[in-house]
Amino acid sequence: MQPIISVSALSKVYSDGFQALKSVDLEIGKGEIFALLGPNGAGKTTLISIICGIVNASSGSVTVGGHDIVSGYRRTRSMIGLVPQELTTDTFEKVITTVRFSRGLFGKPANPEHIEKTLKSLSLWEKRDSKIMTLSGGMKRRLLIAKALSHEPEVLFLDEPSAGVDVELRQDMWQLIRELRDNGTTIILTTHYIEEAEEIADRVGVITNGELILVEEKDELMRKLGNKQLMLDLHKPLTSIPKELTRYDLELAADGHELIYTYDTKAERTGITTLLKDLGAAGITFRDLRTTQSSLEEIFVNLVRQER
Amino acid sequence: MNYRGVLAIYKFEMARTGRSLFQSVVSPVISTCLYFVVFGSAIGSRIAEVEGVSYGTFIVPGLIMLSLLTQSVSNASFGIYFPRFVGTIFELLSAPVSAFEIVLGYVGAAATKSIVLGLIILFTANLIVDIQIAHPFWMMTFLVLTSITFSLLGFIIGIWADGFEKLQVIPLLVITPLAFLGGSFYSIDMLPPFWQKVSLFNPVVYLVSGFRWSFFEISDVAVGWSLMMIAGFLAVCMGLVWWIFRTGYQIKS
Numbered sequence: 077m078q079p080i081i082s083v084s085a086l087s088k089v090y091s092d093g094f095q096a097l098k099s100v101d102l103e104i105g106k107g108e109i110f111a112l113l114g115p116n117g118a119g120k121t122t123l124i125s126i127i128c129g130i131v132n133a134s135s136g137s138v139t140v141g142g143h144d145i146v147s148g149y150r151r152t153r154s155m156i157g158l159v160p161q162e163l164t165t166d167t168f169e170k171v172i173t174t175v176r177f178s179r180g181l182f183g184k185p186a187n188p189e190h191i192e193k194t195l196k197s198l199s200l201w202e203k204r205d206s207k208i209m210t211l212s213g214g215m216k217r218r219l220l221i222a223k224a225l226s227h228e229p230e231v232l233f234l235d236e237p238s239a240g241v242d243v244e245l246r247q248d249m250w251q252l253i254r255e256l257r258d259n260g261t262t263i264i265l266t267t268h269y270i271e272e273a274e275e276i277a278d279r280v281g282v283i284t285n286g287e288l289i290l291v292e293e294k295d296e297l298m299r300k301l302g303n304k305q306l307m308l309d310l311h312k313p314l315t316s317i318p319k320e321l322t323r324y325d326l327e328l329a330a331d332g333h334e335l336i337y338t339y340d341t342k343a344e345r346t347g348i349t350t351l352l353k354d355l356g357a358a359g360i361t362f363r364d365l366r367t368t369q370s371s372l373e374e375i376f377v378n379l380v381r382q383e384r
Numbered sequence: 385m386n387y388r389g390v391l392a393i394y395k396f397e398m399a400r401t402g403r404s405l406f407q408s409v410v411s412p413v414i415s416t417c418l419y420f421v422v423f424g425s426a427i428g429s430r431i432a433e434v435e436g437v438s439y440g441t442f443i444v445p446g447l448i449m450l451s452l453l454t455q456s457v458s459n460a461s462f463g464i465y466f467p468r469f470v471g472t473i474f475e476l477l478s479a480p481v482s483a484f485e486i487v488l489g490y491v492g493a494a495a496t497k498s499i500v501l502g503l504i505i506l507f508t509a510n511l512i513v514d515i516q517i518a519h520p521f522w523m524m525t526f527l528v529l530t531s532i533t534f535s536l537l538g539f540i541i542g543i544w545a546d547g548f549e550k551l552q553v554i555p556l557l558v559i560t561p562l563a564f565l566g567g568s569f570y571s572i573d574m575l576p577p578f579w580q581k582v583s584l585f586n587p588v589v590y591l592v593s594g595f596r597w598s599f600f601e602i603s604d605v606a607v608g609w610s611l612m613m614i615a616g617f618l619a620v621c622m623g624l625v626w627w628i629f630r631t632g633y634q635i636k637s
Contacts (some may be wrong), residue, residue: 153479317439
């Protein structure tokens with residue numbers, strides 16, 4: 077993986093003494109979608125704000141595209157587009173003016189075609205001459221994305237992008253993000269909605285109390301930490317687990333009509349084959365079976381709980 | 385140097401004036417006309433001449449200075465305070481623009497507005513009274529330097545303020561009184577000796593005096609002092625702005 081962002085030993089203590097980040101190390105690869113996951117107040121926004129230049133770090137360093145964010149801020153900042161969490165817009169401006177402004181501010185020459193394309197891809201082209209105050213919350217969110225994309229950034233930060241965005245729009249947004257990634261843009265998004273990370277991310281970082289407690293490929297994370305359950309619909313209900321099966325992690329559900337076996341996908345042997353054999357030997361038959369896997373949400377809740 | 389960034393800020397700020405044309409241009413012009421009616425006609429008719437200049441004409445440089453000071457400060461302070469207030473400052477901070485470029489954009493736009501406003505007032509006044517400008521070059525120098533200096537001061541206030549009240553405090557409680565007591569409407573020679581001495585501690589006296597000299601070649605203090613004073617002011621404001629960005633005061637945590 078060729079890193080486009082590398083964060084090393086980054087700490088932040090705010091003036092009121094609150095330590096928002098505790099020596100965070102992180103590398104983000106070019107062209108990936110990275111989800112930064114964590115409860116409210118975990119340090120997600122602080123981390124992003126430091127990388128983007130809005131907050132000064134207390135110690136540690138960050139490079140973007142090989143340039144230091146302090147000494148090479150012009151290079152790093154022109155590579156980055158930021159969509160903030162709050163819907164902060166110039167209420168009195170027109171949509172197209174504010175997008176043009178962003179492009180100019182980032183030092184790019186005017187490019188009406190690019191701006192038209194960006195606004196169209198976010199379904200804002202029809203609204204280009206409307207004042208921002210007339211837009212709905214979802215439109216404002218898209219406008220902020222348009223502003224961030226106006227200067228063709230290589231890295232796009234989305235801080236809680238789906239807050240206040242309805243389901244349909246969210247799907248459109250994910251589609252757009254995937255397209256951007258396919259065109260080589262690196263995407264970093266923060267969220268406390270696990271489904272988001274699960275749906276879209278290539279890699280996931282979990283941050284809590286200012287510490288990055290885990291960074292992993294999403295699929296790997298789910299495979300490694302996920303428990304799986306095998307559910308068997310029994311022909312005849314059981315009142316208790318038979319003695320010869322007590323060595324398995326079994327429980328009964330649905331008034332004894334369902335037998336649930338929880339196993340660890342990380343283990344060398346999952347024990348399914350022997351369990352099924354032993355069930356046959358005990359004369360227990362079943363009409364159907366299925367497996368379920370724990371979601372990222374469960375993994376996340378477990379992780380955060382362990383930390384506390 | 386990110387010229388496009390500076391230009392984007394500058395154009396954005398100028399467009400804001402365009403939207404609030406009434407507040408930015410029309411209202412200062414109207415209030416100037418009111419001053420003319422009150423001081424120039426009503427009171428001025430009882431004052432014959434000040435140092436060989438008719439009173440109505442005499443107050444013109446002071447009136448322009450008064451508007452220049454208050455408008456520069458309020459324009460520039462609002463310009464930077466508003467993005468802080470609504471939160472859009474995040475974009476400015478995350479953009480590849482240096483502190484100098486940010487100041488250039490905001491202060492440049494605020495100063496431009498003040499200069500244009502000063503010229504509009506001058507033009508309006510010229511319709512009412514006859515004005516001769518003895519030293520047009522120095523007149524413009526004072527006009528431009530004062531606009532820049534007080535726009536910088538406004539920028540500093542806009543960063544220092546953490547509420548709309550603070551934003552108004554300095555223009556209302558400091559700038560306006562100093563301008564009124566700074567000889568906008570009188571020559572400090574008209575004051576008793578003690579108050580003449582006190583007036584010399586009012587920086588605005590030097591600005592008004594120098595500006596008036598460029599019109600009528602009459603002044604309360606030597607022109608050299610006026611120029612030094614405005615240069616000193618400019619340096620102090622620049623120093624403060626430099627300090628603000630170096631420490632991130634009130635902008636970056």
